[in-house]
Amino acid sequence: MNDPRVRSFQISPGDLEAARLDDLIREIEQKSLFYYQEKKKSLRARYIYGTIFLIINLCAWFIRDYAQKALTLLPHVSSCGPEGSHCFHTLGVLRVSLGCFIFFLIMFLSTWNTMKLHQAQNTWHSDNWSFKFLQLVSVMVASFFIPQLYIQIYGMHSYGFRIFLGLQLISVIEFITWWNNYWMPNNQNKQSCSFGLVMSVVFYIGSGCGIVVMYYFYVASTACALNIFFISLTVLLLIIMMVMSLHSKVKSSLMSSGIMASYIVFLCWSAIRSEPSHTKCNAHTQNGHTDWITVLSFLIAIGAIVMATFSTGIDSESFSFQFRKDEAKEEDDIPYSYGFFHLVFSLGAMYFAMLFISWNLEHSARKWSMDVGWTSTWVKIVNEWFAAGIYLWKLIAPIVRQPRVHEQPQPTTTESSEAKCHKNTVAFQNNLTLSKSVLKVHCKSRDDDLGDHFLRFQDAAYNFSFHDHFILYTRFKCILSKGANLEYHKTFLGYEADKYRRCGALYAWEARDDAIYLSTKDEPTKLMYSWDKD
Numbered sequence: 001m002n003d004p005r006v007r008s009f010q011i012s013p014g015d016l017e018a019a020r021l022d023d024l025i026r027e028i029e030q031k032s033l034f035y036y037q038e039k040k041k042s043l044r045a046r047y048i049y050g051t052i053f054l055i056i057n058l059c060a061w062f063i064r065d066y067a068q069k070a071l072t073l074l075p076h077v078s079s080c081g082p083e084g085s086h087c088f089h090t091l092g093v094l095r096v097s098l099g100c101f102i103f104f105l106i107m108f109l110s111t112w113n114t115m116k117l118h119q120a121q122n123t124w125h126s127d128n129w130s131f132k133f134l135q136l137v138s139v140m141v142a143s144f145f146i147p148q149l150y151i152q153i154y155g156m157h158s159y160g161f162r163i164f165l166g167l168q169l170i171s172v173i174e175f176i177t178w179w180n181n182y183w184m185p186n187n188q189n190k191q192s193c194s195f196g197l198v199m200s201v202v203f204y205i206g207s208g209c210g211i212v213v214m215y216y217f218y219v220a221s222t223a224c225a226l227n228i229f230f231i232s233l234t235v236l237l238l239i240i241m242m243v244m245s246l247h248s249k250v251k252s253s254l255m256s257s258g259i260m261a262s263y264i265v266f267l268c269w270s271a272i273r274s275e276p277s278h279t280k281c282n283a284h285t286q287n288g289h290t291d292w293i294t295v296l297s298f299l300i301a302i303g304a305i306v307m308a309t310f311s312t313g314i315d316s317e318s319f320s321f322q323f324r325k326d327e328a329k330e331e332d333d334i335p336y337s338y339g340f341f342h343l344v345f346s347l348g349a350m351y352f353a354m355l356f357i358s359w360n361l362e363h364s365a366r367k368w369s370m371d372v373g374w375t376s377t378w379v380k381i382v383n384e385w386f387a388a389g390i391y392l393w394k395l396i397a398p399i400v401r402q403p404r405v406h407e408q409p410q411p412t413t414t415e416s417s418e419a420k421c422h423k424n425t426v427a428f429q430n431n432l433t434l435s436k437s438v439l440k441v442h443c444k445s446r447d448d449d450l451g452d453h454f455l456r457f458q459d460a461a462y463n464f465s466f467h468d469h470f471i472l473y474t475r476f477k478c479i480l481s482k483g484a485n486l487e488y489h490k491t492f493l494g495y496e497a498d499k500y501r502r503c504g505a506l507y508a509w510e511a512r513d514d515a516i517y518l519s520t521k522d523e524p525t526k527l528m529y530s531w532d533k534d
Contacts, residue, residue, distance in 0.1 A: 028452065032331060038117040039335050041126040046341065048129070050310040052136065053345055056100045057302050059140075060356055063092035065367045079145050086148040089364035090357045094155045097353030099143035101160075103136050104346035112339030117332045125338045155361050161354050164312075164347035165379075169387050171312045172263065173394065180256035203258030204242070210265040211235055218272050224281035227272055230381055234268040237388045244395050260391050264384050271380035274372055302370075305355065309348035313341040422504035426495050427463035430455040432482060434513045440481040443494055445474065461508075473497045480511055488531040490516055 068088045080087035087095060107125070114121035211231060218227045238261045245257040275282045357364070359375035366372075430439040436457040443450045443464070453462045468474045478494035495507050510517040510525065519525040 025454075035117050035332050038122060038126070042117075042122065042335055042338075045126040046310070046313070046336070049341070049345065050306060053100070053309060053348065054302070054306045056096060056140075056349075057305060057352055060093045060096040060352065061302070063087075063096055064089055064356055064364070067092060079147050081148060086151070087144055090155075090361060091148065091151055093353055093356045094151050095143040095146070096140065097158075097349050098146070098151065098154050099136075099140040100349035101346050102139045102143070104342045104349060106135070106139075107132075108339050108342035108346060111342060114334055114338045117334060121338065122334060152361065155353070155357075158350040158353060160347040160350040164309075164344065164351045165383055166386075167344060167347070168308055168312050169383070169390055172387070173260070173391055175311075176256055176259045176263070176391075177394075179259065197254070200254035200258040203255070203262050204238075207238060207258070207261040207265045210262070210269060211238075214265075214269055214272065218281055220281055227281050230268055230272060234264060234384070237264060237385075241388070241392065241395075244392060257391075260387075264388050267380055267384035267387065271377050271384065274376040274380060276373055305348070305352050309345055309351070313344035313348075421467065423465035423467055424495065424502055424505040424507075425463055425465045426476060426478075426507045426509070427461045428453075428455065428478075428480070428509045428511065429461040430457050430459055431510050431512050432457055435482070437482045437484065439511050440486055441478065442481075443476045443478040445476050468497045468502055478509075480509075480516060482511060482531070487534045489534075490529050490532055492516075492529055 085091075111121045111125050114125065116122070211234065214227075214231050218224065219231070222228075241257045241261060242254070245254050272282070355371045355376075358369070358371055358373040359379065360373055426443070428439070428441045432439060438457075439455040441453045441455065441462055445466075450464060455462055466474065474495065474497040475493055476495040477491065479489060479491045481489040494509065504521075506521050508519045509528075510519070515527050515531065516529040517525050518528045
């Protein structure tokens with residue numbers, strides 16, 4: 001019997017699909033919020049590790065210069081020898097350095113394979129600070145109970161500083177390249193070229209002034225042959241870099257070579273400044289007392305060590321042997337390599353130890369001094385030569401490695417290549433005729449994350465257009481997902497550049513119930529990928 005007062009409600013399949021889509025979008029938003037919060041923790045953690053490294057540096061300085069009077073308990077530790085002599089000065093610095101090295105080595109071994117934000121290693125890297133503080137204190141205290149012989153062996157075989165200096169050089173050169181690209185994004189733009197020319201002149205003038213100052217202060221007479229050699233070779237390197245940058249086949253600007261010129265002039269000045277104080281050719285010979293300039297220079301030097309270690313540690317993308325720049329990052333990927341970060345800090349522990357003891361295991365450095373002596377001078381000057389060599393190789397490597405190609409007909413018009421080359425297009429169509437499921441599309445390239453896009457059945461195709469990169473291969477990594485809970489999915493390269501630059505290409509992807517299909521301007525529709533299921 002039908003009661004007219006009772007209404008029947010029917011839920012259509014379209015309403016159910018819309019409800020599922022709303023739940024799915026809500027779940028994706030919750031995950032995105034979780035990943036955002038985890039990334040913030042991770043980025044904040046690197047500053048905490050940097051602060052820890054700074055405090056350890058200050059502890060090493062305190063142990064070297066003042067601990068013998070302040071820490072009266074150390075002489076009673078058997079491993080510290082008579083009157084604690086094996087735990088102060090040079091050996092004290094090495095003990096602190098060893099403790100720091102062990103702490104960050106443990107962190108490296110426990111985080112080197114971390115890839116995703118939801119892994120347990122991510123929580124270990126970004127949280128658990130109380131436990132890590134106890135761990136740090138434990139290894140620091142334990143380092144003072146290690147026999148003197150093993151501490152000396154550690155000091156004699158701290159080869160990690162060499163690796164650290166190499167990584168730092170690569171990081172600096174990559175930063176110079178990035179800075180050049182940031183300030184001169186378009187070499188064809190007159191305003192950009194004018195700015196680059198002005199900055200190049202500024203850097204080269206600064207480098208020239210630095211050369212003049214070094215000749216004035218550090219070449220008191222012709223007897224200063226070594227300083228004359230150092231400065232004159234630096235001038236020669238500046239000329240070579242400038243000439244190479246002006247060469248028509250070298251894809252570089254005067255601005256990047258100008259920045260690099262300023263950097264190697266600084267390295268040369270730093271090397272000469274590290275010469276022993278008794279040297280007659282050193283105009284800044286230090287007398288016996290400590291003044292505020294010496295203290296300030298010392299504190300700036302400690303800050304420079306920490307900043308160099310920190311900036312190299314977070315720059316994992318510069319080292320392509322471990323990380324591929326062309327791969328698009330997923331939303332749940334870690335923001336930087338934790339393992340590489342901790343590895344650099346462990347190597348930096350060896351580096352700061354060498355600086356505090358001025359590369360000399362036999363004699364303790366003077367109070368408020370750092371990195372002074374002939375060994376320090378030669379380490380820095382060789383570092384300068386390596387920096388110039390790496391930069392020059394980066395300039396000529398594309399020419400040396402350039403493969404031979406068949407001659408191509410030259411264009412006869414003066415129009416820009418960008419105007420003649422139409423953009424490539426990648427399109428996605430939802431043709432899930434049986435399930436009528438929503439199709440989720442997410443594409444990323446090395447530079448761009450296009451975000452999530454949801455296509456209902458028979459919606460207009462989703463597409464995006466772009467030009468191929470002039471130098472780097474353009475790749476778009478795409479993820480298609482379907483099903484009530486997006487349980488069916490496939491990850492693939494939605495577009496990959498060819499050896500030659502494409503213009504006006506069309507990649508039309510079609511999601512069907514059985515598989516994913518592709519058609520282009522030159523080829524008909526063909527099956528490309530089958531669906532994967534969770």
